[in-house]
Amino acid sequence: DALASYVAANAFRRAVDLCARPGSGLDHEVPFLEEKWGDHLFESKQFEQGINHFLNAGQAHKAIECAIEARHWKKAAEMLEKATKRGGGDASRHEHQYLRLARHHESVDDVDDAER
Numbered sequence: 001d002a003l004a005s006y007v008a009a010n011a012f013r014r015a016v017d018l019c020a021r022p023g024s025g026l027d028h029e030v031p032f033l034e035e036k037w038g039d040h041l042f043e044s045k046q047f048e049q050g051i052n053h054f055l056n057a058g059q060a061h062k063a064i065e066c067a068i069e070a071r072h073w074k075k076a077a078e079m080l081e082k083a084t085k086r087g088g089g090d091a092s093r094h095e096h097q098y099l100r101l102a103r104h105h106e107s108v109d110d111v112d113d114a115e116r
Contacts, residue, residue: 012036012053013037031057031058034056035054035057038053038054038057039062041053042069045069051066051075060079064079068097073101080098
C-alpha cells in the first residue's frame with residue numbers, strides 16, 4: 001500500500017499529503033505521521049525542523065525537546081509555559097526540560113530566567 005511505502009521510505013510529506021487529501025478516509029493518520037516525521041528529524045539531528053511536526057502531532061513534550069536541542073531557549077520556555085498551563089499547572093512532566101533550561105540560563109549568567 002502507498003502509505004506504508006511512503007513511511008518506510010521516510011517520505012513523510014507524501015504520506016501526509018496522501019492522508020490529508022479530501023475523501024481519502026485517512027485523515028486520522030496525519031497526527032501519527034507528523035509524529036513519525038518529527039521522530040525521523042530528531043534522529044537526524046534536524047531539531048529545528050522537528051518542532052512544528054511534533055506540535056502538529058500534539059506532542060508538546062517532544063517539540064520542547066527539539067527546541068532545547070536546537071538551542072531555541074526562548075521558544076522552549078514559551079512552549080514549556082503553555083504545556084504546563086494545559087496540564088493544570090503541573091510542571092512535573094516537564095521537570096527535566098525545566099532543569100535543562102535553567103542550566104542554560106545559569107551558564108550564561110541569566111540568573112533571573114534560571115530561577116523562573
